[in-house]
Amino acid sequence: CGRWLLFVMMSGEGSSDQNTMMCCASCGTAEVDDIKLQKCTACKSVPYCSIKCQQEHLPEHEETCKKRAAELRDEILFK
Numbered sequence: 001c002g003r004w005l006l007f008v009m010m011s012g013e014g015s016s017d018q019n020t021m022m023c024c025a026s027c028g029t030a031e032v033d034d035i036k037l038q039k040c041t042a043c044k045s046v047p048y049c050s051i052k053c054q055q056e057h058l059p060e061h062e063e064t065c066k067k068r069a070a071e072l073r074d075e076i077l078f079k
Contacts, residue, residue, distance in 0.1 A: 025061065026053035043068035 022031045029049045031037045037047035040054065043065045048054040 022047045024049040024053050026057035029053075040065060042066075044072065 022037050023029060024037060025046045026048060029035060029037075031047070035049055037049055040046045040048065040061070045068055046057075046061055046065070048057065
């Protein structure tokens with residue numbers, strides 16, 4: 001998965017059905033049966049396979065995370 005968060009795979013040629021596969025934003029580990037990804041608790045957008053990966057990715061993610069977390073708070077407050 002590399003640095004991509006989501007892959008969209010077509011389930012057949014000409015088909016409009018799509019499956020998505022989430023990957024850890026830090027190391028690229030794909031979510032499979034034995035690996036469950038957890039999303040960032042602040043922005044609820046970016047998946048990680050471990051706390052270590054989340055901490056390592058924080059410098060890249062921090063600015064956008066704060067913006068998205070603020071948007072989520074505003075949605076709740078001004079609903």
